[in-house]
Amino acid sequence: MNQALREMGKALAKARYVYASAGNVSMRHEGETMLITASGSDLASLQLDDVGICSFDGTWRGRRKPSKEWRMHGVCYETWADVGAVIHATPFYATWLGCMNEQEDLSGLFVEAMYYLRRIERVPYLDPGSEELAEAVGEAIRRGNILLLENHGVLIAETSLNEAWAALETLEMAAKMVVLAQVSGSTMNQVDEAKQEAFLRSERYKPAHPLHQQMEGGR
Template sequence: MEQELEKKLEQAIWVAHSLFDRNKTNGSSANLSFIHNDKIYISGSGTCFGTLKKTEFSIVDFSGKRYNEVKPSKELPLHKIFYEKNHKVRAIVHIHSFYSVIFSCLDGENTIPKYTPYLEMKLGKIGVIPYAPPGTEELFALFAERADEKRGYLLKNHGQLVGGGDIIKAFYGAEELEESAKVAWYLREKNVSLLP
């Protein structure tokens, strides 16, 4: 296995295990991917971040051709659309982390309030994608219609989808989105208004 691919796989495994071990995801509900040599390496269908292995990545090109026997996550089209909409994104993390899900369930198009500067510094504006059931053509169509050059999205009543230049940067973005959501939810519960 070539050295660059090996490093990307090792980083992806570390990200998955770190998110699982710190309760940012559970069961088999999350997925991640990265691009290598114009192919998408995405965690396989039904895999768990807590036990994810290098052999559990599906390898798919942008036309949909598969290069191994691992069935890709059903959210593969979301990843593919994200890569096509923002060519700077080379890796994606999709998790159903607690506070991000809370904000994804709130009414309206509002995203996470900017109490601290870090979310905007690390991710920029967060997009909101209307609800459609996970893994459906309806969701993929809504994402294709709404996605642009943003690096972070809340999928309504679903969770977060964050991209970056590599898997570590996508991980940092996902972490910042969740922490910003946690701070905002705490302050909302305390009825703290936005600072000037």
């Protein structure tokens, strides 16, 4: 699993979804613990020592202390049993969208958005690593697994690293479409909600997302 986090760090850097020492990644580990990147890590070149084990209450072991954002990662795992990985990144267009006052519905823009972007929440700016931010994330993550952290970046909680990556790419694609449409003054078409629901219930697409099912039906 350590290697999986290292590979994800490289992928995030290569796609320019993180910069400098921004961003952090974690995976659910044994019991009430997670593997998480260390504080100040360069995700583009993670070493073995750059990943440690941290409990949801902040107790950790490893050669380097965990990211200061461990609290908001931990609350995602505590809230939903199906969450297996969390990515905090700063993709350009999604971060831009989080800095704008307008709230856009992204789920009806294209097929993948219908699946991955149905549950997006916004979290007002609070200092990175603070207990206040973790509390706000804890409230928002009950309603949506993709969070736009205003003036900060994005947080994605998913069933696996692969699903988190897919959601992140879908989010950035949709955000780019919205931002460019606004800049150019274009009007975008949306698939209406009834057609979205019908499509997701049909046999022509993958089954309902397990995390979304859990959110809809309660824990």
